[in-house]
Amino acid sequence: MANNIESTVLSSRVRLARNLADYPFPSALKSTAQAKEIIRSVAAAASRLRPFRLYEMDVITENVAQAICDDHLISTELAANRKYGAALIDEEGDEEDGDLRGKYSIMINEEDHLREQYISRGLSLAVAYRKISDIDDELSRTLRFAFDAKLGYLTACPTNLGTGMRASAMLFLPGLTRMNKMNRLIREISRLGHTVRGVYGEGSAAEGYMYQISNEVTLGVSEEYILSEVQRAVLEIVNLEAQARKALLAEDRVGIKDECCRAFGILSNCEKVSNAEFLQLISDVKLGIALGFLEIEDFSSIDDLISAVRPANIDLLIDKPLTAAERDVHRAGECRAALAAVRRTSAGL
């Protein structure tokens, strides 16, 4: 089961929506000056807590905005809000929990004045909640949050009222996807008060087999209840995914292994690869690892690779504008280097 969780739950995230009592909601801000005032006061409060770095949307390049968006540290909506938006990101992460290395980010003037979040690896909702809750407690000492004794935290959209909390997990569900079970699962999960949606990557139809589950209800329940309910749903999905993987193998073991190992063979030898093809192939490599056909010491290096070869990140790392063809060559080199640590196994599930 431990291994099933590890190969199914990629990351956990808890985010809290907060608004400052003394300002209108972001959509009703009257001037850039007012937006900047909010950014300054949040940044001042946060910088006392951790070494946050401030990204103001009106000055950062599109590449930088795209890169932090690709890493799920800001939303596409914030990335597009070049006038009022900003983000505080602690890129150092937090090492104290060992493998649960995570990242803090606080979006400013997205739908709410503050969207505080912590993303950590694996199934670690309680850790993520404790981390961001600590930050939230500290911020509330210096910032006056809009809070109603009966309704709880006030938010721009009523779906976030109350706890203002969304707990989510990023899931890798190749078995359920390929056994055509996702539509049914999405319907069932929605009846439990949660949402499951496909995660779409940059420039490609779908970042293979990736889904996000999150709570729908924020009002009239405690934070602890939300966490335990999402956790319970995630564990149920992990079980269903494990069954689906077994069924998938029972159906055509050789075919699936062939597909996964070919994807590994191509990515570890190609001389150029587009982002769209890369996303498809790396999903099959991840599937191969999940099914035990391929093995790697440190699974997170695959996620690091996925992040490193996104178009925006390549440009940032190379630090000069590349043509699409040059990016494809660079991406292939990164793949070859990262996948040198992957081995075919003789076993498998």
Next chain:
Amino acid sequence: MANNIESTVLSSRVRLARNLADYPFPSALKSTAQAKEIIRSVAAAASRLRPFRLYEMDVITENVAQAICDDHLISTELAANRKYGAALIDEEGDEEDGDLRGKYSIMINEEDHLREQYISRGLSLAVAYRKISDIDDELSRTLRFAFDAKLGYLTACPTNLGTGMRASAMLFLPGLTRMNKMNRLIREISRLGHTVRGVYGEGSAAEGYMYQISNEVTLGVSEEYILSEVQRAVLEIVNLEAQARKALLAEDRVGIKDECCRAFGILSNCEKVSNAEFLQLISDVKLGIALGFLEIEDFSSIDDLISAVRPANIDLLIDKPLTAAERDVHRAGECRAALAAVRRTSAGL
């Protein structure tokens, strides 16, 4: 140049057409008894010279016939001639020339009573001629060949009259093929009195980039003249191929390297592969080796692989009938094992 020859000329073959004076040509044989008489007398004469093994077409399985046909030891015509045909094959080869390891075969009752041939690796026409000529000299001591003082050796088809000799070389011409130079080359070579034709493999459109060049003229010239003319044409083609490879790389080095290395990545990791896909991919692997993107200690192991994974050979080696799907799985395993000796290089042409 040495390296160009090695990566362009795969094998050399010399074959001599002979007929027995005391029998009508094979197409005019009157009975199976007469055909068997010829087989017996040729086999008796040959077995004194080398450890030839006799394959009589009316008793060997289709698989065995297909396998020796795939290895170019008998013609498709002989393989189809299940009534009168036979072949003497020395599968031990001849090790005395080191790398030039070759194979003797004598087809009986193909178009002529005897078609004696020697196939050796690389550009080695003189060796092949010496080998088969020695056999021919010895056979002529006990068999009475149909010979005319003016016309030379008499053959069923006038195109073989005189020397009865055909000298040929198997060429790997990916550069000329991909630069669309083959049609022109074939026309030019034909003006020199030689024939170039594509070599088609079992079950697939084309055994990638493979061509055979052979002399057209057999009458009114000496054996030595034929050998030197074919050798000259081969060396000219080797030069043209080297130029074409350079031009191909100048056009799209990254694209070609990508193609070759992906083919290597797939074949060295796949779990199943059809014969048709295999032939396509292994051609690209060979191209990658020829261009220096891939390297292997012993190039002939690639040819051994190509031979070993032909459908008929797989069935012979496994010694039980396999389904097509089982054959594809077995073929993939052979590929992984053989290609473990191949490495990507950092250099290349």
